Amino acid sequence: xxxxxxxxxxAIPGVRTLxxxxxxxGFPLSTYPMFSRDRGRVVELPTVVAVxxxxxxxxxxxxxxxxxxxxxxxxxxxxRAVADGPSAASALCREVAARxxxxxxxxxxxxxxxxxxxxxxxAFASVQVVVERHDAITWSAGRREPxxxxxxxxxEAP
Amino acid sequence: xxxxxxxxxxxxxxxxxxxxxxxxWAWLTAPGSPVRLxxxxxxxxxxxxxxxxxxLPAHVGHxxxxxxxxxxxxxxxxxxxxxxxxxxVALAVATPVLALLFTLGWRFPLVAPFAALATLVLxxxxxxxxxxxxxxxxxxxxxxxxxMAPAADALGLRxxxxxxxxxxxxxxxxxxxxLAAVVxxxxxxxxxxxxxxxxxxxxxxxxxxxxxxxxxxxxxxxxGDAYSPIGTRLVRHGWLFxxxxxxxxxxxxxxxxxxxxxxxxxxxxxxxxxFHVGVLALMAISFPYQxxxxxxxxxxxxxxxxxxxxxxxxxSPAERLVPPT
Numbered sequence: 364x365x366x367x368x369x370x371x372x373x374a375i376p377g378v379r380t381l382x383x384x385x386x387x388x389g390f391p392l393s394t395y396p397m398f399s400r401d402r403g404r405v406v407e408l409p410t411v412v413a414v415x416x417x418x419x420x421x422x423x424x425x426x427x428x429x430x431x432x433x434x435x436x437x438x439x440x441x442x443r444a445v446a447d448g449p450s451a452a453s454a455l456c457r458e459v460a461a462r463x464x465x466x467x468x469x470x471x472x473x474x475x476x477x478x479x480x481x482x483x484x485x486a487f488a489s490v491q492v493v494v495e496r497h498d499a500i501t502w503s504a505g506r507r508e509p510x511x512x513x514x515x516x517x518x519e520a521p
Numbered sequence: 522x523x524x525x526x527x528x529x530x531x532x533x534x535x536x537x538x539x540x541x542x543x544x545x546w547a548w549l550t551a552p553g554s555p556v557r558l559x560x561x562x563x564x565x566x567x568x569x570x571x572x573x574x575x576x577l578p579a580h581v582g583h584x585x586x587x588x589x590x591x592x593x594x595x596x597x598x599x600x601x602x603x604x605x606x607x608x609x610v611a612l613a614v615a616t617p618v619l620a621l622l623f624t625l626g627w628r629f630p631l632v633a634p635f636a637a638l639a640t641l642v643l644x645x646x647x648x649x650x651x652x653x654x655x656x657x658x659x660x661x662x663x664x665x666x667x668x669m670a671p672a673a674d675a676l677g678l679r680x681x682x683x684x685x686x687x688x689x690x691x692x693x694x695x696x697x698x699x700l701a702a703v704v705x706x707x708x709x710x711x712x713x714x715x716x717x718x719x720x721x722x723x724x725x726x727x728x729x730x731x732x733x734x735x736x737x738x739x740x741x742x743x744x745g746d747a748y749s750p751i752g753t754r755l756v757r758h759g760w761l762f763x764x765x766x767x768x769x770x771x772x773x774x775x776x777x778x779x780x781x782x783x784x785x786x787x788x789x790x791x792x793x794x795x796f797h798v799g800v801l802a803l804m805a806i807s808f809p810y811q812x813x814x815x816x817x818x819x820x821x822x823x824x825x826x827x828x829x830x831x832x833x834x835x836x837s838p839a840e841r842l843v844p845p846t
Contacts, residue, residue, distance in 0.1 A: 369666060382813050391641070396715055400720060423745055424744075433579075433719070439651025469692075499732060499735035500735050
């Protein structure tokens with residue numbers, strides 16, 4: 364009996380996806396939606412960046428963006444803030460700026476040969492919540508600049 | 522010579538219009554080895570202990586998460602607000618302790634349900650901040666299955682007074698191992714069907730997979746996380762992705778082969794493991810439960826592997842795991 368219940372419970376969410384495009388994912392009974400739908404080549408991705416006085420953009424880590432070590436949670440946090448409108452985006456911007464004031468730059472934020480002082484909080488003029496549009500394939504080929512970048516919220520760096 | 526399937530049952534010989542459920546049921550409930558079940562408990566429990574210790578800082582850190590990011594799923598879907606900080610910390614700290622007792626088989630009938638419940642709630646908590654951790658699905662399901670089973674009748678701390686190998690083969694010991702194997706198969710098949718449902722046969726031309734790999738690495742880069750240099754290099758060569766897409770679908774939809782035992786099972790386990798190595802290489806996404814092989818343990822003759830280790834390493838602890846002959 365227990366076996367039947369477990370098998371049916373595990374199978375149900377998956378079967379739901381076969382009949383309903385919008386079947387929600389769950390845990391630990393999943394519809395396994397990840398990596399199934401085509402994202403297309405050109406994608407819009409929201410993120411939070413630090414901007415230097417000279418306009419150069421620095422990427423921030425998931426820990427600085429959303430106080431998490433999980434990139435997908437950071438992504439979800441920014442997505443939600445952007446979707447919830449300007450006040451939510453501004454609130455996230457201020458949160459990130461506050462974390463930026465107290466952080467040690469992560470390995471991914473410090474490029475080899477970089478003077479750590481240049482990535483410290485004093486090096487930045489502002490923090491921005493942005494939505495960048497990229498061609499993911501040409502980005503992989505080395506063209507790292509976005510096709511365009513839309514600023515949703517800006518706040519002063521600490 | 523008869524082949525042996527998951528859990529030590531006779532290999533499930535597919536189709537044929539057998540009284541529909543009778544034969545699968547007989548396969549599922551066939552007698553099994555208490556030692557195999559106990560070894561599976563030790564492996565899954567050991568992984569759970571390591572996972573809950575390694576993730577302890579992140580689990581405790583949920584107490585500091587902003588409530589606006591709370592997106593509960595599963596057993597926490599009812600919760601309108603995050604769990605109280607004290608509950609989060611207590612859960613994060615108690616889980617590795619329960620996991621260790623689960624692994625050792627100490628007072629198993631009492632401890633195991635609490636260990637399974639703590640694992641379910643903690644892993645669900647992990648997945649309630651905007652990202653569902655599919656990496657933990659099978660771990661939670663396997664712990665839950667083992668908690669319902671007499672998985673410490675052999676090789677448990679409290680079974681020390683009895684022979685180390687515990688009681689003889691019996692019906693009570695077969696179904697949990699085979700059920701653990703079935704949920705692995707279901708997970709892969711459902712993931713394969715989801716791909717076909719979302720992308721149709723276009724999946725096999727590789728373009729969807731190529732875009733997914735490029736997109737995932739791009740997103741990681743924009744959010745300041747480590748991305749795969751192998752994936753970004755390979756994305757430049759589109760022709761590579763059609764065979765990879767076909768292979769991934771073959772692994773997922775071919776998972777039922779693992780229940781048939783013998784070489785097909787071994788081939789599928791190796792293929793599934795390589796699939797996860799590929800995901801790690803191309804997208805820097807780690808499925809540690811699968812990559813360590815623990816997820817595939819229900820398919821393996823664990824007691825025979827232990828005996829082999831014991832023969833290779835006389836005097837090692839593995840020798841004590843071998844049933845007396």
